[in-house]
Amino acid sequence: MNTGTKPxxxxxxxxxxxxxxLGTSPCVYALxxxxxxxxxxxxxLRDNMKMISKPSEIESLALAVPDNGGGYFVPAFSGLYAPYWRSDARGIICGLTGYVTREHLARASLEAVAFQVMDVVHAMQEEAGIELSSLRVDGGMIENNLLMQIQADLLDSKVVRPVVSxxxxxxAAFAAGLAVGVWKDTDELVKTWHVAKVWRSEMHEDARAKLTSEWKKAIDRTLNWAD
Structure with missing residues (x-):
């Protein structure tokens, strides 16, 4: 999150x-x-659990069910990072009943990614006092449309996928281009950025609160596993 010229x-x-x-202008800081x-x-899921044979399969698996079936997955394989910073945490799958299938676990896995982003965004909003209007995403996982919808639902905010992911x-290319004069200023850079798709929340607040509460319970259960 850009916090301006004051760290x-x-x-x-x-x-x-x-x-x-940029040049001699003031340094811009971020959280x-x-x-x-x-x-x-x-x-x-692919290499260790053999649940899928290729990454793209997880979306179709997760779409086969309407929710996680009560199952939650916290992938704290090497502890929890921001905003918890708990090296003693370890990964867990919890909330399981005989009803839960691999499709539910696939969905819980995507939710785990979105929940972790949610935790970080909430911490940023509290820290900076800035309300999130939209989340601009990047990287390979943004090609997963279901994940993007889950993220919008949990944040109750727009999720924006750019044309260039x-x-x-x-x-890095923009910085180099500015340095050698390909672009005159940042106003020109803004014009090169284009939206590919936007997701908005489709989840009722009560459902979001329930999911978030259960995620927090799952987080608590990861703690104090390692010395």
Missing amino acids: ISSTKGLLTTVGYQ EGSVAVAGKVVQW ETTALG
């Missing part, structure tokens, strides 16, 4: 970092939330 020292488990500096396991969840590489 914010986080008390909510976030990292204060330099966003960018960052590191998550240990996101896309690796899908790799784990590799934002990190694009930002």
Whole structure:
């Protein structure tokens, strides 16, 4: 989250970092939330659990059910990062009954990614006092349309997928282009950014509150596993 030219020292488990500096203009700072396991969840389901043979299969599996069936997956394989910072945490799957199928677990796995983003975004909003109007996403997982809808539902905010999904590489190209004069200023850069798709929440507040509460219970159960 861009916090402007004044760095914010986080008390909510976030990292204060330099966003960018252009020429002699003031440095722009940001709040960052590191998550240990996101896309690796899908790799784990494929390589370790043999639930899928390729990453794209997880979306169709998860779409076969309307919800997680009461099952929650917290992929704290190497502890919990932002905003918890608990190295003693370990991954769990909980809330299981005989009703839960691999389709429910596939959905719970996608939800786990979205829940972790939700935790970081909520911490950022509390820290900076800035209300989220939309979340611009990037990376390989944004091709999963169901994940994007789940993210919009949990955040109760717009989720925006750009035409160019590799934002990190694009930002490096923009910085280099500005340095050598390909673009005159950042106003020109803004014109090159285009929206591919937007998701909006389709979830009732009561349902969102219930899911969030159960996720928090699942988080609590990951703690104090490792020395």
